[in-house]
Amino acid sequence: MEWKQSTVTIESSGGKSILITDQIIAACPDLRTIQVGILHLFLRHTSASLTINENADADVRRDLDMALHHIVPDRLNFRHTMEGRDDMPAHVKSSLMGVSLQIPVSEGRLMLGTWQGIYLCEHRSLGHSREIVCTLYGQT
Amino acid sequence: MEWKQSTVTIESSGGKSILITDQIIAACPDLRTIQVGILHLFLRHTSASLTINENADADVRRDLDMALHHIVPDRLNFRHTMEGRDDMPAHVKSSLMGVSLQIPVSEGRLMLGTWQGIYLCEHRSLGHSREIVCTLYGQT
Amino acid sequence: MEWKQSTVTIESSGGKSILITDQIIAACPDLRTIQVGILHLFLRHTSASLTINENADADVRRDLDMALHHIVPDRLNFRHTMEGRDDMPAHVKSSLMGVSLQIPVSEGRLMLGTWQGIYLCEHRSLGHSREIVCTLYGQT
Numbered sequence: 529m530e531w532k533q534s535t536v537t538i539e540s541s542g543g544k545s546i547l548i549t550d551q552i553i554a555a556c557p558d559l560r561t562i563q564v565g566i567l568h569l570f571l572r573h574t575s576a577s578l579t580i581n582e583n584a585d586a587d588v589r590r591d592l593d594m595a596l597h598h599i600v601p602d603r604l605n606f607r608h609t610m611e612g613r614d615d616m617p618a619h620v621k622s623s624l625m626g627v628s629l630q631i632p633v634s635e636g637r638l639m640l641g642t643w644q645g646i647y648l649c650e651h652r653s654l655g656h657s658r659e660i661v662c663t664l665y666g667q668t
Numbered sequence: 669m670e671w672k673q674s675t676v677t678i679e680s681s682g683g684k685s686i687l688i689t690d691q692i693i694a695a696c697p698d699l700r701t702i703q704v705g706i707l708h709l710f711l712r713h714t715s716a717s718l719t720i721n722e723n724a725d726a727d728v729r730r731d732l733d734m735a736l737h738h739i740v741p742d743r744l745n746f747r748h749t750m751e752g753r754d755d756m757p758a759h760v761k762s763s764l765m766g767v768s769l770q771i772p773v774s775e776g777r778l779m780l781g782t783w784q785g786i787y788l789c790e791h792r793s794l795g796h797s798r799e800i801v802c803t804l805y806g807q808t
Numbered sequence: 809m810e811w812k813q814s815t816v817t818i819e820s821s822g823g824k825s826i827l828i829t830d831q832i833i834a835a836c837p838d839l840r841t842i843q844v845g846i847l848h849l850f851l852r853h854t855s856a857s858l859t860i861n862e863n864a865d866a867d868v869r870r871d872l873d874m875a876l877h878h879i880v881p882d883r884l885n886f887r888h889t890m891e892g893r894d895d896m897p898a899h900v901k902s903s904l905m906g907v908s909l910q911i912p913v914s915e916g917r918l919m920l921g922t923w924q925g926i927y928l929c930e931h932r933s934l935g936h937s938r939e940i941v942c943t944l945y946g947q948t
Contacts, residue, residue, distance in 0.1 A: 529669050529809050531844040531947050533914060564671040566708060566803060568846060570912050572921030574862045579763040582714045587748040588759055595744055595760040604875055608867040619868055620875040623859040623927075628910050630768050632710050632801045634673060639801050641712030647763075661912045661919050663846060665946075666805075667671050669809050704811040706848060706943060719903040722854045727888040728899055735884055735900040770908050772850050772941045774813060779941050781852030787903075806945075807811050 530565075532558045532664045540576060540650035540658050543614075545589040549646045553638070556662050560636035565666015567638060569629045572659045575618035575652050577625035583645025593649070596621050618651030625649060633666055670705075672698045672804045680716060680790035680798050683754075685729040689786045693778070696802050700776035705806015707778060709769045709786070712799045715758035716790050717765035723785025733789070736761050758791030765789060773806055810845075812838045812944045820856060820930035820938050823894075825869040829926045833918070836942050840916035845946015847918060849909045852939045855898035855932050857905035863925025876901050876931070898931030905929060913946055 536555035538548055553559065556567060571578050582588040597617075606616040629646065632639040640646075648658060676695035678688055693699065696707060711718050722728040737757075746756040769786065772779040780786075788798060816835040818828055833839065836847060851858050862868040877897075886896040909926065912919040920926075928938060 533844050533912065564673050564803070566805075568910055568912065570910070570919065572919065572924065574860065574921070574923050580714065580767055581759055581763050582748075585748055587746075588756065591744075591746045591748050591756050592760055592763060594746075595740055595756075598744055599739055599764075599879055600875055604871075604878055606867075606871045606874075608862075608865055608871050616868065616871050616875075619861055620872055623861050623872060624764055624879075624904055626766060626906060627860055627924075630708055630710070630770060630910060632673065632708065632803045634801075639710065639712065641714070641799070643714050644712065644767075659921070661914075663844070663912045665846075704813050704943070706945075720854065720907055721899055721903050722888075725888055727886075728896070731884075731886045731888050731896050732900055732903060734886075735880055735896075738884055739879055739904075764904055766906060770848055770850070770910060772813065772848065772943045774941075779850065779852065781854070781939070783854050784852065784907075 530668045534662050536660050536662060537657050538648055540648055540655045542650060542654040543593060545592055545647045545649040547583060547645045548648045552646055556664055558664055561668050562633045562666040563635060565633040567631045567633055568663040570661040571627040574622050576658055577622045577627055577649045578629050579625050579647045579649060580644050581647055582643050614653040621651040670808045674802050676800050676802060677797050678788055680788055680795045682790060682794040683733060685732055685787045685789040687723060687785045688788045692786055696804055698804055701808050702773045702806040703775060703808060705773040707771045707773055708803040710801040711767040714762050715792050716798055717762045717767055718769050719765050719787045719789060720784050721787055722783050754793040761791040810948045814942050816940050816942060817937050818928055820928055820935045822930060822934040823873060825872055825927045825929040827863060827925045828928045832926055836944055838944055841948050842913045842946040843915060845913040847911045847913055848943040850941040851907040854902050855895060856938055857902045857907055857929045858909050859905050859927045859929060860924050861927055862923050894933040901931040
């Protein structure tokens with residue numbers, strides 16, 4: 529049984545979802561030593577999120593962000609506005625999408641489906657440095 | 669410490685949520701050997717989801733699907749439409765609901781609440797074969 | 809490798825999100841013995857949820873609940889109404905937000921970000937006793 533934990537910092541892009549699968553795999557070099565296990569990703573922020581979605585067409589990322597803007601409109605009567613009109617919608621989107629992911633590992637590889645990629649979704653209007661804790665555990 | 673991983677394929681029903689608790693338990697015969705542990709389920713797709721909800725009244729499943737249709741309407745101005753008008757709403761719903769579940773295990777049984785069941789939610793208009801990776805780990 | 813499992817019961821507040829970080833830490837005294845690991849929280853209910861969000865301003869909790877009410881309006885044409893008009897919206901919100909959380913542990917502490925707290929969100933109009941299974945595992 530092996531446990532490896534590391535933190536990776538990724539620069540997000542304001543109001544956008546970006547694909548970070550390659551950066552996560554690069555940050556977890558011990559992945560290849562795990563025969564059966566789990567990779568757990570945890571984003572240490574409350575106005576961004578982690579999700580898994582389609583890894584091929586950039587329009588999916590753009591459409592996801594547009595749909596989230598429809599689902600959580602800025603115009604709602606929010607009280608928590610001291611950090612700007614985009615802050616509270618970002619908190620809501622973060623809870624809807626979630627800040628942690630668990631991906632099964634088999635024979636040294638993430639068991640993502642063919643079309644699955646890992647997204648970092650920035651819900652604030654400006655980009656930020658976002659920390660992700662990667663915890664890898666399983667049988668070597 | 670024991671690790672067991674298997675993949676189960678379930679035929680989904682177009683635009684519907686179905687209860688799969690019994691199928692998941694049947695796919696994990698080693699569950700009964702785990703004294704304390706976790707069952708992790710991971711759906712390898714981007715237009716369906718896994719969730720936990722009420723296991724008794726089929727109207728809950730029907731109402732959940734209806735509400736998701738309200739929350740993510742097909743009429744939004746999506747660009748990613750090459751696979752049909754139902755594809756991009758399905759991707760959004762998949763990220764809102766999520767594709768992985770972790771359920772605690774105690775004395776050989778899932779610690780689901782009395783009213784909790786495992787749902788496979790198909791967000792495309794047609795049914796598909798959906799693969800779920802079941803990773804069971806814990807103390808025997 | 810250590811596994812500890814316990815159940816904590818928390819009284820929720822009708823239609824509100826409350827911060828439960830301190831109660832969860834108090835319910836997991838073995839946390840301090842874990843060098844690298846995971847704390848998994850699982851809510852055994854279908855009309856409430858667990859999420860991570862901003863831990864400082866109570867307006868964030870109030871605004872989150874208001875936004876959820878906008879996203880899942882009571883006026884939708886629900887069939888499952890035998891337990892009241894607030895029941896089915898609560899089921900939908902529970903699936904959108906989720907009932908489980910995984911938080912990485914390092915050197916005896918939860919690796920929450922500076923602004924992250926654990927919320928118990930009650931989606932029914934009245935408060936309830938809500939059971940959370942805490943499963944802690946990792947290297948001592």
